[in-house]
Amino acid sequence: MQRPPANTFNLEYLHEITNSLDEISKQKLKGVILTSAIPNIFSAGLDIKEFYKPDLQRLENFWSSVQDVFIKLLDLDFATAAAINGHAPAAGCVLSLSCEYRAMVNGNYKIGLNEAALGIITTPWIQAMMYQVIPMKHTETALTTAKLFDVDEALQIGLIDEIASNKEDAINRCKQYIRKFDKIPLHARALTKQRMRQTPIKILREQRDEDIRMFVDVVMNPSVQDNLKDYVEKLKNKKKK
Numbered sequence: 001m002q003r004p005p006a007n008t009f010n011l012e013y014l015h016e017i018t019n020s021l022d023e024i025s026k027q028k029l030k031g032v033i034l035t036s037a038i039p040n041i042f043s044a045g046l047d048i049k050e051f052y053k054p055d056l057q058r059l060e061n062f063w064s065s066v067q068d069v070f071i072k073l074l075d076l077d078f079a080t081a082a083a084i085n086g087h088a089p090a091a092g093c094v095l096s097l098s099c100e101y102r103a104m105v106n107g108n109y110k111i112g113l114n115e116a117a118l119g120i121i122t123t124p125w126i127q128a129m130m131y132q133v134i135p136m137k138h139t140e141t142a143l144t145t146a147k148l149f150d151v152d153e154a155l156q157i158g159l160i161d162e163i164a165s166n167k168e169d170a171i172n173r174c175k176q177y178i179r180k181f182d183k184i185p186l187h188a189r190a191l192t193k194q195r196m197r198q199t200p201i202k203i204l205r206e207q208r209d210e211d212i213r214m215f216v217d218v219v220m221n222p223s224v225q226d227n228l229k230d231y232v233e234k235l236k237n238k239k240k241k
């Protein structure tokens with residue numbers, strides 16, 4: 001990913017990712033590694049500008065495009081791994097959860113789902129993606145407290161699989177993970193993976209319209225817009241300090 005300054009997902013970037021995923025799906029790949037070209041930031045998640053004082057039509061398109069990306073990512077036949085070379089809050093974390101394996105670079109980085117701190121609720125499919133990786137009890141506490149984990153905590157709880165010394169090491173560990181499937185028939189691997197992931201995939205496929213409606217309702221709630229205003233200000237003012 002290379003969308004400076006923080007690899008955030010806006011509508012156009014989501015379309016680009018969808019197109020790339022469509023493109024790679026046609027190729028006979030062994031696996032895919034998601035990483036960032038931006039030092040210290042894997043992805044800062046969704047672009048807050050998309051849902052602060054939004055245009056309604058664009059907001060609906062935006063969430064529908066978020067759904068497209070995750071349906072495709074969860075469903076990829078081949079192995080997926082994330083070399084998390086920096087912060088991965090919110091949708092940055094969700095992106096890594098869509099992969100089968102996560103190696104995170106050691107450093108003063110945070111990963112987790114902090115949506116509640118913005119006054120917004122994680123959708124059922126995102127919750128399912130989290131509790132398929134870490135235990136339900138930890139998921140509930142992490143989501144309700146908007147917990148961002150440091151690298152050691154993330155390993156301890158199972159949110160990441162390994163700690164890497166740098167980006168290259170993280171990518172190598174991802175490659176090693178992908179090589180594990182060299183002798184496994186692709187079809188068996190893919191179907192097993194898709195069945196294991198059927199909860200979030202099913203919610204995403206069968207409740208798309210309802211999910212968009214709920215997203216729009218939550219985002220347009222005046223108190224959520226107030227929270228977002230404060231949050232955007234806080235991000236802007238960080239630099240001035």
Ligand SMILES: CC/C=C\C/C=C\CCC/C=C/CC(=O)SCCNC(=O)CCNC(=O)[C@H](O)C(C)(C)COP(=O)(O)OP(=O)(O)OC[C@H]1O[C@@H](n2cnc3c(N)ncnc32)[C@H](O)[C@@H]1OP(=O)(O)O
Pocket residue numbers: 005006008040041043044045046047048049087089090091092114115120121122123124210211212214215218219235236238239
């Ligand atoms: C069924 C449906 C029901 C309900 C669903 C409803 C809602 C669903 C919710 C929607 C889901 C939301 C998930 C999200 O992804 S929301 C985004 C959350 N992201 C964050 O909170 C991260 C915020 N960013 C940071 O904490 C830091 O930037 C970070 C730690 C990542 C990096 O810190 P660093 O000091 O290295 O850099 P900064 O100076 O802070 O940032 C660099 C520039 O990037 C801009 N930035 C950062 N994050 C965002 C963002 N998410 N959106 C837009 N812009 C962002 C930041 O402002 C800096 O910009 P400049 O000042 O350089 O212009």
